[in-house]
Amino acid sequence: MRKNFLPVVLAAGFISATASAQQVNVICSVQADWCNLIATTYARTTGVKINLALKGSGEALAQLIAEKENPKTDVWFGGTGDPHLQAAEQGLTTEYKSPTLAQLYPWAQQQAEQSGYRTVGIYSGPLGFAYNTELIAKKKLPVPKSWADLLKPEYKGDIQVANPASSGTAYTMIATLVQLMGEDKAFDYLKGLHKNVSQYTRSGTGPIKAVARGETAVSISFIHDAPQEKMQGFPVETVTPAEGTGAEIGSMSIVKGARNLEQAKKFYEWALTPGAQAFGAAAKQYQLPSNKATVVDPNVPDFKKIKMINYDYKKYGASAERRRLIARWEKEVNSIPR
Numbered sequence: 001m002r003k004n005f006l007p008v009v010l011a012a013g014f015i016s017a018t019a020s021a022q023q024v025n026v027i028c029s030v031q032a033d034w035c036n037l038i039a040t041t042y043a044r045t046t047g048v049k050i051n052l053a054l055k056g057s058g059e060a061l062a063q064l065i066a067e068k069e070n071p072k073t074d075v076w077f078g079g080t081g082d083p084h085l086q087a088a089e090q091g092l093t094t095e096y097k098s099p100t101l102a103q104l105y106p107w108a109q110q111q112a113e114q115s116g117y118r119t120v121g122i123y124s125g126p127l128g129f130a131y132n133t134e135l136i137a138k139k140k141l142p143v144p145k146s147w148a149d150l151l152k153p154e155y156k157g158d159i160q161v162a163n164p165a166s167s168g169t170a171y172t173m174i175a176t177l178v179q180l181m182g183e184d185k186a187f188d189y190l191k192g193l194h195k196n197v198s199q200y201t202r203s204g205t206g207p208i209k210a211v212a213r214g215e216t217a218v219s220i221s222f223i224h225d226a227p228q229e230k231m232q233g234f235p236v237e238t239v240t241p242a243e244g245t246g247a248e249i250g251s252m253s254i255v256k257g258a259r260n261l262e263q264a265k266k267f268y269e270w271a272l273t274p275g276a277q278a279f280g281a282a283a284k285q286y287q288l289p290s291n292k293a294t295v296v297d298p299n300v301p302d303f304k305k306i307k308m309i310n311y312d313y314k315k316y317g318a319s320a321e322r323r324r325l326i327a328r329w330e331k332e333v334n335s336i337p338r
Helices: 032-046 057-066 081-089 106-114 133-138 168-181 183-194 206-212 223-231 261-271 319-334
Strands: 023-028 049-054 075-077 120-132 159-162 197-201 218-222 236-239 247-254
Touching (some): 023 057, 057 081, 075 261, 081 106, 106 247, 120 133, 120 168, 120 206, 120 223, 159 206, 168 183, 168 247, 168 319, 197 206, 206 218
Parallel strands (some): 023 075, 159 197, 159 218
Antiparallel strands (some): 075 247, 120 218, 120 236, 120 247
16 A cells, blocks of 8 residues: 555445436545545536545555445546556456547556556656655765665664555565566565665655654655655655666556446546646645646656666566565565564
8 A cells, every 4th residue: 555544435425326427436545635636626627426435555456356246436546556457457447448548658558558448547656765864964874876775784774665565665666676686686685675674664655754754864765755745844855766766657447347437437537637637736746647738746756867667567566476576575574683
């Protein structure tokens, strides 16, 4: 699961099988402010009521699996793309080839193609390091510029990263390192990193919040999570590793067996428009929107300045591969005393 979410259901909760055509049931796996802005604006501009449930991507996937025989959800919006690919793989989402696809960045189109058009990319954000400028200076630590730097003994106890069993951020890190170094070397690297990690947090945003508040010097995080911390006055800066890095592709899917299919398709199309995609930045979330015509906020990381690996989303988004790599991490890395 990528983020911390509010365990709430907004509006009237999910509705009965005799649903009105003027409603749509949406699980929203981005931040609460973003979800609420989308729901309010969509209802006001279309007259269609959104029954909104806020859930992290792992929790959302579990709900779709549980409801497979009797789906109560129409659209799943946002959250790390891997669980969306797993939902597609398990036949939980329906094929829908949007006429808007040509307006999207190639990475968003590829997400759709690789899933058999059962999901689509709606935003992307690169993985990197965040650091507390005051703590780095106080402890006389160098600013980390590369994956290799994080293995230096001076960082012992001063790095936080999430647990890949619960966090899409941390799983993206493992998959990135495997593709960058080869699997065995990546796990040797993770064992070395383990010595310097003070805590594996449950959520992907936990480490960067710890950096912002001076609880740790360095985190491995999606760097688009930094601007909102800086806006609150925290001394946070970011860097992306010199060897190369991966990125998440936040996604959107229509649920197979959706009770309000036509309304689901209309919401889906609206969510791919530049106007709708601008709500991320309006809610102070700074991923890169997938529609090329969306005005990009200056706080969004500039992908042109980042060395990106050719991340294989299809392979590393598959359920079996994810389970295998996380199990190997638990056995070979997390079990080692620090």
